[in-house]
Each structure stands twice: as C-alpha cells, then as structure tokens.
Amino acid sequence: MGWKIGIPRALFYYTYFPLWTTFFQALGVEVVVSPPTNKAILDQGTKSVVDETCLPVKVFFGHAATFTNKNVDFLFVPRLISVEKKAYICPKFMGLPDMLSASKIKHPPLIKPVVNKVKSEQDTHFLWDCASPFTGKWLKIKKAWHDAEQEQRNYEQKLIRKYLDITDDRKLNILLLGHDYNLYDHYVNMGLWQKLQDLDCTVFTPAQFSKEERDSQLRKFPKSIFWTYGRNLLGAVYSFMQRPGKKGVIVLSSFGCGIDSFIDNLIIRRLVEQKIPYLNVILDEHTGEGGLVTRLEAFIDIIRWRRDYHQNYVSSYGQYVGCCKGNVGVHGTKCDCTTSSYKR
Numbered sequence: 001m002g003w004k005i006g007i008p009r010a011l012f013y014y015t016y017f018p019l020w021t022t023f024f025q026a027l028g029v030e031v032v033v034s035p036p037t038n039k040a041i042l043d044q045g046t047k048s049v050v051d052e053t054c055l056p057v058k059v060f061f062g063h064a065a066t067f068t069n070k071n072v073d074f075l076f077v078p079r080l081i082s083v084e085k086k087a088y089i090c091p092k093f094m095g096l097p098d099m100l101s102a103s104k105i106k107h108p109p110l111i112k113p114v115v116n117k118v119k120s121e122q123d124t125h126f127l128w129d130c131a132s133p134f135t136g137k138w139l140k141i142k143k144a145w146h147d148a149e150q151e152q153r154n155y156e157q158k159l160i161r162k163y164l165d166i167t168d169d170r171k172l173n174i175l176l177l178g179h180d181y182n183l184y185d186h187y188v189n190m191g192l193w194q195k196l197q198d199l200d201c202t203v204f205t206p207a208q209f210s211k212e213e214r215d216s217q218l219r220k221f222p223k224s225i226f227w228t229y230g231r232n233l234l235g236a237v238y239s240f241m242q243r244p245g246k247k248g249v250i251v252l253s254s255f256g257c258g259i260d261s262f263i264d265n266l267i268i269r270r271l272v273e274q275k276i277p278y279l280n281v282i283l284d285e286h287t288g289e290g291g292l293v294t295r296l297e298a299f300i301d302i303i304r305w306r307r308d309y310h311q312n313y314v315s316s317y318g319q320y321v322g323c324c325k326g327n328v329g330v331h332g333t334k335c336d337c338t339t340s341s342y343k344r
C-alpha cells in the first residue's frame with residue numbers, strides 16, 4: 001500500500017498547490033486535499049481556536065480537522081518564515097504546526113518543514129524534511145523538486161497570460177486585493193469574484209502582475225516593505241494604477257489580521273492620492289452575504305455613473321471626484337458638463 005499525505009485546503013495551499021502536489025506525487029505519494037470550505041468546516045475551525053484569531057487561521061483549523069478520521073499517513077503543515085530574501089511571512093504561519101499540535105484536533109503525524117529563504121541553504125533541509133519519510137534517494141527528491149518548481153512557474157505564467165487575455169479597456173476593471181486564501185476561497189469571500197463578473201466587471205488579482213513588475217514598481221515606495229504579502233499587494237496597486245481604462249479597487253481584508261491593518265492603510269492612501277475609487281471589505285465568520293451584495297452594487301454603480309454621466313458626488317473618502325462646469329475633473333481634464341449645480 002502506498003503512502004498518503006493530507007494537505008489542508010487553506011492558507012498558502014492557494015499559492016503553492018502546484019508546487020506541493022507535484023512534488024509529493026513525483027515521489028510516488030498520494031496527495032489528499034481537504035474539500036472546499038463549507039459551513040461545517042468554518043464552524044469547526046471557529047470552535048477550535050480562540051476568538052481573536054484571524055479568519056483564515058480559523059478556516060485552516062477547520063480543514064485540518066477534516067483529516068481526523070481520514071486514512072492518511074501524514075499531514076503537511078510547513079512552518080513558513082520567509083519565501084523570499086529580505087521579507088517575511090506573517091508570524092502565524094511560523095507557529096501553525098505548534099498551534100495545531102496544542103489544539104484538541106486529532107490529526108495524523110505532521111510533516112512540518114521550515115521554509116526560510118533568508119537562509120541560503122534552506123532548500124536542502126526543507127526537501128529532506130518533506131521527503132525523508134517516503135524515500136532516502138536524494139536524486140529522486142531533487143528531480144521531484146525540479147518538476148514541482150517547473151509546474152509552479154507554469155501556473156504563475158498562466159495567471160499572467162490570463163491577465164493579458166482578459167484586459168479590455170472598454171469594461172470596468174476591478175483589482176481584487178487580498179491574501180490568496182481569501183481571494184480564491186469562494187466560500188470565505190462569498191462568491192465575490194462571480195458577483196463582480198455578473199456585474200460585467202473584469203476582475204484582476206495581484207498574481208496577474210509578474211513578480212518583476214511588482215518589485216520594480218515598489219522601488220517608487222520610499223521604504224522597503226517588510227512583509228511579502230504587503231509587497232505583492234502594493235506592487236500590484238502601483239502597476240494597476242498605470243494601466244489604462246476605468247478602474248476601481250476592492251481591498252479584501254481579514255478581521256483580526258495585523259498585517260492588513262498596516263498594509264491596507266498604505267494602499268488606501270495611494271488610491272486616494274490617485275483618486276481611484278476603492279471599497280474596503282473586511283471578512284469575518286459572521287459576514288452576511290446580503291450586506292456584501294448591497295455594498296458591491298453601490299460601489300460599481302457609483303463608478304459607472306461617474307464614467308457615463310459625469311455625475312457629481314462626494315466619494316467615500318470625502319473628496320470631490322466629479323466633473324462640472326469647468327472644474328478640473330478626475331484626470332485633470334476640463335469637463336464639458338453643464339447640468340450640475342454642485343459647487344465646492
């Protein structure tokens with residue numbers, strides 16, 4: 001009978017699933033992924049950790065609990081410290097295996113390799129910790145890792161190519177900003193993506209801008225950003241701001257996330273400076289779908305009115321963004337509107 005490894009469909013699974021699944025499969029290990037998030041998983045996760053924990057970690061615990069009675073030999077829970085030079089991941093990722101071991105969830109034995117790219121020799125230890133329960137053949141491990149990295153690159157390239165394919169300046173372009181595990185978990189974000197498409201918007205995410213582009217944009221920022229997640233988002237915002245077409249940004253935050261509380265503020269300041277409309281949605285386990293739909297529709301309507309009718313209004317961030325009677329408009333052009341009576 002072959003080995004089986006479980007991977008919770010949560011947190012960095014959404015970023016690295018091509019890498020991890022290809023690697024274990026190339027070692028001859030069957031990969032079992034937990035089902036997509038549902039109410040039972042979220043409820044279980046919420047019960048398993050203290051109330052103050054951020055929503056994505058609660059979701060992770062719910063997914064880990066699905067392996068309690070599953071026939072898997074190991075559970076893969078890497079200890080992520082840093083995935084690139086000079087930048088770090090949120091501290092909760094570092095403590096994830098310990099938090100899981102200290103919880104009441106009965107889980108299979110953990111495979112918990114450390115990922116710390118700040119240290120150069122990291123890959124060797126990481127690979128050995130991942131693969132040694134299944135094989136001792138170093139060549140086989142290296143080959144599996146090589147294939148896995150290639151698969152990850154292909155996946156990332158596909159996302160970037162998709163951006164080029166769907167770019168349409170005539171449609172309303174919405175950049176959806178957030179952690180991958182909020183953007184791609186459609187139960188957690190309440191189908192936000194589909195709702196935007198139903199409203200005839202084109203949706204973009206940070207992963208659709210290449211890392212090189214995001215990094216080069218970040219050089220405009222006066223200070224180096226400490227968190228990988230923050231770097232991705234800020235770089236994507238700068239790139240998106242330069243693209244042509246009508247646009248808006250939705251900042252999707254998790255309740256209880258320390259990093260969001262810093263980074264969202266930096267992003268929103270940039271958007272206000274550039275007079276780009278934004279909507280900040282904070283997700284928690286109590287968020288109601290009706291409230292989200294109302295806010296979303298209002299946000300999209302306002303951007304469209306501004307585009308189609310030159311309506312005057314005071315935006316949600318308190319600045320005049322309309323065009324009327326010769327006032328300078330949003331993009332620095334004189335407006336030919338003669339119908340409005342709005343005066344500053």
Ligand code: SF4
Pocket residue numbers: 054055056057090091092093179229254256257258259260
């Ligand atoms: S980055 Fe924020 S949302 Fe993600 S695990 Fe850390 S605290 Fe939670």
